[in-house]
């Protein structure tokens with residue numbers, strides 16, 4: 001176990017001893033209900049997690065964001081919440097509203113916008129230094145509940161289906177050069193790209209190339225995306241999910257078609273989080289398929305990017 005892994009595990013244990021809210025929520029997580037939906041060669045889990053209500057329904061418009069106290073700023077953290085400094089710029093905190101059995105939030109110390117381009121290298125370093133965890137990023141309009149404060153998250157490996165699905169999943173190599181492979185995956189309900197390499201620098205370089213091919217929509221500061229990355233047996237795996245929409249239409253419905261779901265990287269990794277029991281009970285495989293399809297980029301858009309990747 002790396003020194004950093006050891007430190008954050010100790011932080012986790014002590015926070016669960018000393019911080020009532022964290023203890024209660026991690027205990028509650030052990031009893032959450034899940035449903036499993038099979039889609040042939042892979043499954044999607046739906047997790048009924050009422051503690052995520054706040055995050056799923058967070059108002060992320062500019063006015064609401066400006067009016068609320070930022071919950072990731074050091075001066076606003078609960079008194080009991082402790083952190084482990086990381087690279088001077090970040091601190092690693094136990095997430096008090098967990099989805100994973102061990103779940104951390106890694107915000108910057110400074111209050112600054114959630115943007116990935118200049119921080120992707122930090123994400124890759126985290127994947128290397130925390131090999132027991134999957135590191136993830138939610139873009140400011142792709143599931144982040146704090147779009148105004150830069151942060152990553154880390155969840156213990158063994159929880160997200162994608163970590164295992166990635167191997168048998170049908171995927172096309174669309175670029176190969178030296179020790180970098182870029183795959184396009186169109187067989188997983190949500191279109192995404194996988195960057196795979198043993199070389200940390202190449203992962204960074206090719207992420208930047210891919211980023212430059214994604215569209216930045218009006219009023220956005222970066223292409224909408226979720227990222228899931230991890231390091232295993234000397235190799236880096238980074239899954240990039242370009243997003244079409246922040247939230248599906250069913251989130252905003254005022255009738256019984258409403259499903260309160262605000263997908264981020266975890267949902268892209270195969271665990272759909274619903275904070276309301278009625279949604280958990282009624283959601284169907286067809287709903288899941290529709291939600292993914294609506295929030296991810298279309299096959300046509302995916303193909304346009306694939307064609308450009310082949311030219312890089």
Ligand SMILES: [Zn+2]
Nearest residue numbers: 070073111149
């Ligand atoms: Zn802040």
